[in-house]
Amino acid sequence: MSETDLLDPPPARPLWLWTLADLALLLVGFFVLVQATDRQALAKGLREGFGGKPAAATTISTPADPIPLASAAAGFAPGSARIVITDGLLDFAMESLRDPRVTLRIAGSAEGTRADSDPTTGSAQILASDRARATASWLIAHGVAADRIMIATPGTGRRIALVTMSFTGDPDRKRP
Known part of the structure; x- marks a missing residue:
C-alpha cells in the first residue's frame, strides 16, 4: 500500500442513492398526512x-365531511332561493337513498355578485344557505326522509344547490 492510497477516500454509496432515499421518505410522510383521519389532531x-401557539378552542363541533360519491343539482334564478331547475334531482335522490348507508348532503351556493345575493341583507352566504334549505324542503315534500x-x-360560484350522495356508513353502528 502506497502513501497515495491512504489519502484516497474509500468507495462510498453514490450521491443519487441518498437523494432517492430522502425522496421516498418525503413521499411516505406526505401520504401519511393525506390519509390522516383526524385532521384537527x-x-x-x-x-x-413547529412551536406554534395552540388554536383557539371552538364551541361548535361539526362532523367531518363524508366521502362524496355522486351529485345532482337544483338551479335558481339570480337573487332568488326559488328552485327553477330540478332535472333528474328527485330520481337521483331516490336512487341514491336505496342504500341505507348513504345520506344526501346539500350545499347551496351563490355567484357572489351584487345581483345574486340575498335581497334583504345583500349577503351571498345567506342566499346560498336559503337555497340549500329550499332544496332540502323540496326533496322532503317529494318523499325524501328528512333524517x-x-x-x-x-x-360561492354558481346559482345552484349541489346535492351529493355521500357514504356515511352503517346506520346501526355508532360513530366515534
Whole structure:
C-alpha cells in the first residue's frame, strides 16, 4: 500500500442513492398526512411540533365531511332561493337513498355578485344557505326522509344547490 492510497477516500454509496432515499421518505410522510383521519389532531400536532401557539378552542363541533360519491343539482334564478331547475334531482335522490348507508348532503351556493345575493341583507352566504334549505324542503315534500338529508356549509360560484350522495356508513353502528 502506497502513501497515495491512504489519502484516497474509500468507495462510498453514490450521491443519487441518498437523494432517492430522502425522496421516498418525503413521499411516505406526505401520504401519511393525506390519509390522516383526524385532521384537527394532525393540525394541532404539527402546530405544536413547529412551536406554534395552540388554536383557539371552538364551541361548535361539526362532523367531518363524508366521502362524496355522486351529485345532482337544483338551479335558481339570480337573487332568488326559488328552485327553477330540478332535472333528474328527485330520481337521483331516490336512487341514491336505496342504500341505507348513504345520506344526501346539500350545499347551496351563490355567484357572489351584487345581483345574486340575498335581497334583504345583500349577503351571498345567506342566499346560498336559503337555497340549500329550499332544496332540502323540496326533496322532503317529494318523499325524501328528512333524517337522510344533511345541509353543508354554503359556498360561492354558481346559482345552484349541489346535492351529493355521500357514504356515511352503517346506520346501526355508532360513530366515534
